[in-house]
Amino acid sequence: MTHVREMASADIEAVSTIRVRGWQAAYAGIVPRTYLDAMTVEADASLRRQRFSQPRGKSRDLVALGEHGPVGWVCFGSCRSPIPGPRRVAEVYALYVSPDLIGQGIGRGLLDEAHSRMKGQGFETSALWVLQDNHRARRFYERAGYRADGATEDDVYDEVTLTELRYRRAL
Template identity: 35%
Template structure:
């Protein structure tokens, strides 16, 4: 297992991991119509734009590579919430379902914590689906905790309920 920065050649595999993780992990948790519109083509176009675009130097896309193939990713950067001044954010962490339970996700989240620290953040946030108990348990095992801030996020016209988690990066 290798954790490294993203390169343009990763985009097709990155999109596949993203879509597969959403379709399996969010089944029954997100509106089916949203999952149906979450396609490899749509994710590929989105990741191509993201990887090509000049980003804030504190933003990192980390790839977890297994046997030469991307099997997961973490995307970190500055916090995007109105109250997030000086806070980092774990924007996304997804692992291919075929690698769930392999130990890849804990390795990847620790690398994300380190990327956030290296970017100068002492505190970080993430958003998780309120009903996603599997993800919530995972984050809690890695030091994150809910801060009781909730929101209804609209994604492509579909509403999903989310809960914010925080992490003190100085304690991790």
């Protein structure tokens, strides 16, 4: 069983490891191998330390703790892209679990806690972006009540264009 709490600066190395290993596992066969191989925990941790040293913005970072420290991470805040309508919309910016622990409910626990905190901040809807070809993540989010809303966005990774789909759900 894991416990979810706010991320602390002492969690940076663990979160960077989770994020980089998560990318390399989840996006193998989707994102070019050259891009994934170039990712390093050290570079990610350096950027994360820089971000942590700045005044806290409106984004929130939560970690799921296992026996030996963080095993999952979620980051969320106000939606970065305009969505028509009067509702206050939050966005899940990132959600990663240690690849060897996927399927144990850690991601769902992090997502549920993020949803609870979003709702507590007055948000009515949650949105997120997921790579079109990441079928595992799409199934995960669909089981959590998310649905594609028709919006797409293209990102380029080492000269390969990949499409992301925006998903939304009511809180």
